[in-house]
Amino acid sequence: xxxxxxxRLFQLVLLLFGISFIVFMSMFIAPGDPxxxxxxxxxxxxxxxxxxxxxxxxxxVLVQYLDYLAGVLHGDFGYSYQTGQSVSDAIISRFPxxxxxxxASMIVAMAIGIFAGIxxxxxxxxxxxxxxxxIALLGVSIPNxxxxxxxxxxxxxxxxxxxxxxxxxxxxxxxxxxxLVLPAITLGTASAALIARMSRxxxxxxxxxxxxxxxxxxxxxKRSIVWVHALRNAMIPVITIIGxxxxxxxxxxxxxxxxxxxxxxxxxxxxxxxxxxxxIIQGTVLLVAAIFVVVNLIIDIxxxxxxxRISYD
Amino acid sequence: xxxxxxxxxxxxxxxTKKERLRAVRGISFSLKKGETLCIVGESxxxxxxxxxxxxxxxxxxxxxAEGSIKLDGNELLGKTENELEIMxxxxxxxxxxxPMTALNPTxxxxxxxxxxxxxxxxxxxxxxxxxxxxxLEKVGIPNPVEKLRQFPHELSGGxxxxxxxxxxxxxxxxxxxxxxxxxxxxxxxxxxxxxxxDELKRQMGMGVVFVTHDMGVVAEIADRVMVMYAGEVVEIGxxxxxxxxxxxxxxxxxxxxxxxxxxxxxxxxxxxxxxxNLDDEISGCRFHPRCPYAMDICRKKNPTxxxxxxxxQSKCWLQEVTDVxxxxxxx
Ligand SMILES: Nc1ncnc2c1ncn2[C@@H]1O[C@H](COP(=O)(O)OP(=O)(O)OP(=O)(O)O)[C@@H](O)[C@H]1O
Ligand code: SF4
Ligand SMILES: [Mg+2]
Numbered sequence: 001x002x003x004x005x006x007x008r009l010f011q012l013v014l015l016l017f018g019i020s021f022i023v024f025m026s027m028f029i030a031p032g033d034p035x036x037x038x039x040x041x042x043x044x045x046x047x048x049x050x051x052x053x054x055x056x057x058x059x060x061v062l063v064q065y066l067d068y069l070a071g072v073l074h075g076d077f078g079y080s081y082q083t084g085q086s087v088s089d090a091i092i093s094r095f096p097x098x099x100x101x102x103x104a105s106m107i108v109a110m111a112i113g114i115f116a117g118i119x120x121x122x123x124x125x126x127x128x129x130x131x132x133x134x135i136a137l138l139g140v141s142i143p144n145x146x147x148x149x150x151x152x153x154x155x156x157x158x159x160x161x162x163x164x165x166x167x168x169x170x171x172x173x174x175x176x177x178x179x180l181v182l183p184a185i186t187l188g189t190a191s192a193a194l195i196a197r198m199s200r201x202x203x204x205x206x207x208x209x210x211x212x213x214x215x216x217x218x219x220x221x222k223r224s225i226v227w228v229h230a231l232r233n234a235m236i237p238v239i240t241i242i243g244x245x246x247x248x249x250x251x252x253x254x255x256x257x258x259x260x261x262x263x264x265x266x267x268x269x270x271x272x273x274x275x276x277x278x279x280i281i282q283g284t285v286l287l288v289a290a291i292f293v294v295v296n297l298i299i300d301i302x303x304x305x306x307x308x309r310i311s312y313d
Numbered sequence: 314x315x316x317x318x319x320x321x322x323x324x325x326x327x328x329t330k331k332e333r334l335r336a337v338r339g340i341s342f343s344l345k346k347g348e349t350l351c352i353v354g355e356s357x358x359x360x361x362x363x364x365x366x367x368x369x370x371x372x373x374x375x376x377x378a379e380g381s382i383k384l385d386g387n388e389l390l391g392k393t394e395n396e397l398e399i400m401x402x403x404x405x406x407x408x409x410x411x412p413m414t415a416l417n418p419t420x421x422x423x424x425x426x427x428x429x430x431x432x433x434x435x436x437x438x439x440x441x442x443x444x445x446x447x448x449l450e451k452v453g454i455p456n457p458v459e460k461l462r463q464f465p466h467e468l469s470g471g472x473x474x475x476x477x478x479x480x481x482x483x484x485x486x487x488x489x490x491x492x493x494x495x496x497x498x499x500x501x502x503x504x505x506x507x508x509x510x511d512e513l514k515r516q517m518g519m520g521v522v523f524v525t526h527d528m529g530v531v532a533e534i535a536d537r538v539m540v541m542y543a544g545e546v547v548e549i550g551x552x553x554x555x556x557x558x559x560x561x562x563x564x565x566x567x568x569x570x571x572x573x574x575x576x577x578x579x580x581x582x583x584x585x586x587x588x589x590n591l592d593d594e595i596s597g598c599r600f601h602p603r604c605p606y607a608m609d610i611c612r613k614k615n616p617t618x619x620x621x622x623x624x625x626q627s628k629c630w631l632q633e634v635t636d637v638x639x640x641x642x643x644x
Contacts, residue, residue, distance in 0.1 A: 210414040216370055217409075218429045218480065219402035222394065232419045308464040309418055 004300060004312035012293040019289045020072070023282050024065050032276040038081050068282075077286075078279030080272075087283035090268060095287070097167045098264040101187065101256075102249035104180045108188030109195055110242060116192070117199025118234070122226055124204060132196065139193030148186040148259035155182060165261035183260045187253055191245040198241050203234040236307055243299035250295065251288040315386075317520040318344040318367070318488055323380035325362050325371065327591070334591040336362050338544040339380070344537075346487070349514065349521040351531045351552075353567065354541035355588050360524040363541070364490040367522070368405050369397045384488060403433040406481035410493040412473035416465035422476055423461030429483045448479040452509060471502035478510065485517055492524045507534055528568060532556065537624075540564045543588055543599045546618075550625035560627035562604050598630065606631055 035051040036043070043051075052058045056067055071078060077087035116136065120129040156164040162178055169176035206212065207230050215229045252266025265284060272280035304310045325337035337359045344350045352360045365371050367382055369389065382389045384404065389397075401407075409415045417425060426448065427441035436444065442461065449457035452475040465473055474494060481489060491510065495503040511534055514521050525531060531538055531552065538555040540548040540563065548561040559565045566584035586603040589595055595602065601611040610630050619632035 210409060210411055211417040213370060214409065214415045214477070214480075215417065215428075217368060217401055217407040219398050219400070219432055220428060221398055221432075229417055229420070233417070307419055309466045 001301065001304065001312055005297065008293060008297045008300075012290060015289055015293060016286055020069070020282065020286060021065065023285050024068065025061070027278045027281070028061055030276070034081055034276065034278060037276055077283045080280050081277045082272075082275050082280075087279050090280060091265065091283055091287055094263055094265045094268045097262055098250060098252050098257075098266065100167065100171055100180060101183055101253070101262065101264060102246060104184035105187035105191065105249055106242065106246050108184045109191035109245065112188070113192040113195025114199050114235075114238065117196040117238075118203050118226065118231070120196065120200040121203035121207065121234075124200075129200075133200070136193040136196045139189045139196075142189065144186055144190070144253075144255045145259055147189060148183070148256055151182045151186060152259070165259070167260070167262045167264075183256055183262060186259070187249060187256050191242075191249075194241055194245065195238060198238045199234060202237050203230060206230045206234045209233075232306055236303065239299055239302055239306070243295055247292050247295040250291045252284070315345075316343040316383075317346045317348075317385060318522070319381070319383040319386075320363075320367070321381040321383075323363070323366060323382065324378040325359070325366055326376055326378045327372075328374045328376070332592060336375070336544055336591055337366070340541070340544075340546045342539050342546060342549055344488075344520045344522060346520055347514070347518045348536045349511075349523055349534050350537045350539055351535035352522065352524045352539045352541060353526055353528065353531055355526065357588055357591075358541040359544045360526075360541055361492050364407065364492050364522055364524055367488075368401060368407050368490055369394075370401075370407070399433070402429040402481070402486070403484045404486050405488045405490065406484075406486040407490040407492065408474075408477050408481050408494045410496050412470045412477060412497060415477055416473055418465055420464075421461065422463055422465065422468070426461065426476065426480055426483065429480060433484045444483070445479075448483055449476070451513070452476070452479045452482075453505075454479075471498055471506065474498060474502075474506055475509070478506070478513070482513055482517065485519070487519050489514070489519050489521045490524075491521060493526075494523075495530065496525070496527070503530075510534070540567065543595075544591070545599060545628065546626075547600065547629065548625075548627045550621070554622070554625045558621075558625075560621050560625070560632060561629045562606050562631070563600050564627075566603075 033048070035048045035055070035057060038055075039047050039051055049058075056064055059067070068078065075088065077091075079086050080090055083090075116132045120132045123129050152164055155162045162181055163175075165179075165183075167179055167183075169179060171177065171180070203226075207226070212225060212230055215225050220229065250265075252264050252269055254266040254270050256262070257264040257267045265287065268280065269284040271277070272284065300312070304312060320343065321341050322339045323337055323341070324335070324339050327334040327336055340359075340363065342350065352363060354360055362371065362375065365375075366377055367389070369392070371377070377390055380390065384400075389400075392400075416422075423442065423445060426445040427436075427438065430436045430441040430444055431438065434441075434444075445461060446457045449460055454460055454472060454475050460468070460472075460476075465476075468476065477494070489510075494510070495506050498506060507530065510521070510523075521534075523530075523534060535552040538548075538550060538552050539546055540555070540561065542563050548555065548559065548564045555564060556568065559568055563584070569584075584603055589599065589602075597613050598604065598607070598611040598616050601607040604611065608630060614630075616628050616630045616632075618626050618628045621627050621632065
């Protein structure tokens with residue numbers, strides 16, 4: 001296990017180097033002059049020249065990249081062209097929101113998805129199965145902005161039991177939980193549908209297996225056959241889906257953040273791209289890559305915990 | 314002695330997309346306490362389905378259409394799933410063919426072995442662990458304490474089958490169903506497992522229904538033998554009767570198909586042709602297309618079951634002829 005963790009962390013470092021290089025180079029190819037963005041439309045040619053010199057933008061590309069790396073090694077990811085805020089501050093101020101939202105959405109998705117999938121499987125070909133698979137199909141195909149808007153309309157505007165948007169209270173307060181509900185449902189629905197489909201097919205396969213028949217032959221009750229003997233095995237492929245979804249959610253969710261006026265990483269990144277705020281783009285891309293690797297590592301560790309046949313030594 | 318198990322006119326059907334398949338077509342047999350009945354026959358003749366019917370674990374598309382299965386005089390058919398759960402692993406146990414897949418890969422041997430004890434005998438975890446260690450010793454597994462903490466993939470096939478046996482016998486059932494428990498094992502392990510099962514049967518005095526298609530295994534462990542063909546019982550009798558005085562042409566064919574290790578020239582004498590599919594409608598005797606003795610009546614009428622001796626039956630028209638002969642010679 002330790003070997004796996006060390007190996008993955010090493011991979012992570014290499015990956016971050018590679019990605020930072022690619023992103024850095026692509027920003028040079030991309031149109032748009034950072035100096036012009038910072039200086040604004042009224043700046044003169046000599047103003048631009050001065051800004052370039054002060055930011056080191058007149059140096060050769062490779063030297064700029066090495067400067068950037070040297071900064072990163074000291075924890076300095078540069079400063080936003082738009083606001084002058086440091087990239088790490090910008091991310092740190094946004095990431096907790098994204099993290100809260102991702103965790104809440106995943107809880108919604110797993111609770112609904114796993115439960116629906118398994119009920120579908122054990123009642124398979126019944127009307128329960130049929131309605132659940134139909135709803136799952138709907139869940140995958142409904143666009144988030146529409147679902148979010150509908151939820152706001154019903155629960156915030158009409159019933160007025162939940163807030164319209166924002167994410168500003170502590171998670172340990174009632175307000176903090178209430179404001180998470182609608183965005184978490186909005187984001188969780190699509191994942192729930194995927195998880196349900198995966199759980200259903202995986203469970204269907206597992207309950208036909210020899211060891212389930214053995215458990216039945218021992219007189220194990222139906223309920224614990226499903227929720228003890230079968231569940232652990234059925235979850236093995238589902239965990240992959242959960243991991244991918246969770247990684248994607250942690251990378252920010254532009255549309256939902258927009259709909260619910262949440263200051264998350266997704267909006268930070270999109271705004272930065274629109275404004276060619278390269279340091280922010282660079283920082284968020286590195287963050288997403290790091291999240292991806294770490295989530296994968298966690299999934300592999302969970303795999304090994306669930307399935308004793310997997311060992312990384 | 315009273316019969317432990319009585320199966321009467323058992324019929325099992327499968328629902329498929331197209332039609333209803335008749336996998337078991339009205340079979341009857343019985344088993345006494347302490348007796349081993351071997352069910353033999355070619356692949357697909359309904360051996361597994363027969364044993365699964367007894368423990369109530371037919372595949373979901375299978376249903377018992379007719380008949381009666383009595384354990385100790387108690388009718389099993391029509392029992393609710395709850396009632397069956399209480400009996401399974403307790404009064405009736407079953408061991409399956411594939412030791413590699415029959416144990417749950419994600420739980421320890423200990424967990425899986427304690428389960429029947431905790432369910433049926435209401436033991437605490439501690440008591441069940443103690444009993445599990447005894448059971449593993451009984452089935453000849455070294456280092457039982459350590460084995461309890463291991464997972465199935467850490468054990469060899471033979472060891473896993475021993476675990477399966479320990480699990481099945483944990484609550485000392487009165488009836489053990491074994492569906493080809495040694496087929497997947499290599500020969501030396503197979504012999505060990507057979508010996509173990511035989512000894513445990515003697516100790517516990519249970520009845521055993523043992524499914525196999527290996528006549529060598531039959532010779533080793535059977536008290537009685539039931540030969541099945543295409544969903545029917547074609548012959549049933551004591552083991553020495555079946556081996557020394559087989560009556561049904563199919564049984565004779567099966568016995569001829571045992572490879573003779575002493576005689577290198579003697580090749581497998583396989584019955585020509587193959588067993589009909591479940592949906593093939595065959596007039597008269599279902600074996601007649603392959604039977605070297607087939608007569609006119611065989612193509613028209615399904616033979617009745619004839620009593621050869623008080624404990625030996627054959628479902629073949631030849632029996633009627635010999636009966637008639639006997640009648641003629643005695644009169
Ligand atoms: N779920 C099912 N649906 C349809 N037909 C089935 C099903 N299970 C078994 N059958 C059919 O029932 C017949 C009897 O099957 P069974 O498993 O009892 O054979 P068997 O005698 O145990 O053979 P083997 O030696 O291969 O184990 C076979 O023809 C098989 O194809
Ligand atoms: S009834 Fe006829 S066909 Fe069938 S086994 Fe006997 S002799 Fe052969
Ligand atoms: Mg079988």
